[in-house]
Amino acid sequence: MNRQMNRKRPYFLNLLAIRLPIGGVVSILHRVSGAALSLLIPVLLYLLWRSLRSPADYAAVAGFFSGGLGWLIGLGLLWALLHHFLAGLRHLGFDFGLGEGRERARQTAWLSLAAAIALTGLIGLSTLSGGGA
Amino acid sequence: MRHVGGAHRGLDMWLLQRASALYMAGFLIVFLVLLFAAGPMGYETWRGLFAPMYMKVGGLLFVTALLVHAWIGLREIFIDYVHCLVLRLGLYLAFGILYLGCLAWSVDILWSVK
Numbered sequence: 001m002n003r004q005m006n007r008k009r010p011y012f013l014n015l016l017a018i019r020l021p022i023g024g025v026v027s028i029l030h031r032v033s034g035a036a037l038s039l040l041i042p043v044l045l046y047l048l049w050r051s052l053r054s055p056a057d058y059a060a061v062a063g064f065f066s067g068g069l070g071w072l073i074g075l076g077l078l079w080a081l082l083h084h085f086l087a088g089l090r091h092l093g094f095d096f097g098l099g100e101g102r103e104r105a106r107q108t109a110w111l112s113l114a115a116a117i118a119l120t121g122l123i124g125l126s127t128l129s130g131g132g133a
Numbered sequence: 134m135r136h137v138g139g140a141h142r143g144l145d146m147w148l149l150q151r152a153s154a155l156y157m158a159g160f161l162i163v164f165l166v167l168l169f170a171a172g173p174m175g176y177e178t179w180r181g182l183f184a185p186m187y188m189k190v191g192g193l194l195f196v197t198a199l200l201v202h203a204w205i206g207l208r209e210i211f212i213d214y215v216h217c218l219v220l221r222l223g224l225y226l227a228f229g230i231l232y233l234g235c236l237a238w239s240v241d242i243l244w245s246v247k
Contacts, residue, residue: 031210033205034203034206035206035210037203037206038203038204038206038207040201041200041203041232041235042231042235043241045196045235045238045242048239048242049238049242051179051244052179052180052183052242052245052247053208054176055176058175058176058179058180059176085158085161088154088160092151092154092155126180
């Protein structure tokens with residue numbers, strides 16, 4: 001009887017076969033975005049340094065992010081920051097015992113996931129025509 | 134034998150992670166407000182934001198919180214995925230050195246704005 005059930009269980013951690021609950025998706029994205037931002041700290045400091053150094057350097061940095069691949073990279077960075085920020089606020093809430101119920105936790109998981117994507121999309125659209133941050 | 138590099142220094146790390154997160158969240162919100170209050174963005178406006186002493190000190194605290202937060206976060210990831218102790222300790226050390234360098238660099242960047 002148990003043999004039949006066991007056969008359907010995954011034998012290894014196949015990431016494509018695991019169906020994570022939404023809280024798990026938000027959590028792993030929190031980790032991925034955090035790792036990406038951590039690894040990029042020297043690059044971000046470089047951008048801050050360039051942007052403050054001279055008007056020409058500032059223009060170069062602003063120009064890089066204002067269109068094409070740089071614009072996409074900027075939006076990716078922005079999403080990582082927003083997702084990490086919002087999911088982090090959600091986790092801070094858990095530390096204080098807020099929203100720990102299953103339903104509420106699922107709602108806030110969807111909310112933080114959607115809000116980060118929506119805000120990134122809105123800022124992306126607003127910089128699409130306007131040009132420059 | 135003393136356990137090194139493991140996950141048994143939880144509470145101080147846990148607290149530091151939350152404290153640094155709260156400071157960064159507060160700083161970012163204040164920074165956003167100052168950014169919008171500064172008016173149309175350009176080099177002079179951007180540089181002007183970093184001129185006051187409170188921005189240099191607050192910004193340096195932000196970078197410090199960021200580096201501490203990032204190091205603790207990476208440490209958690211290394212604990213989960215890097216099981217070779219020598220490699221894990223090497224990564225702690227490498228990122229510790231890299232981030233200390235970043236801290237020194239950020240002092241130079243922030244105080245270069247007169």
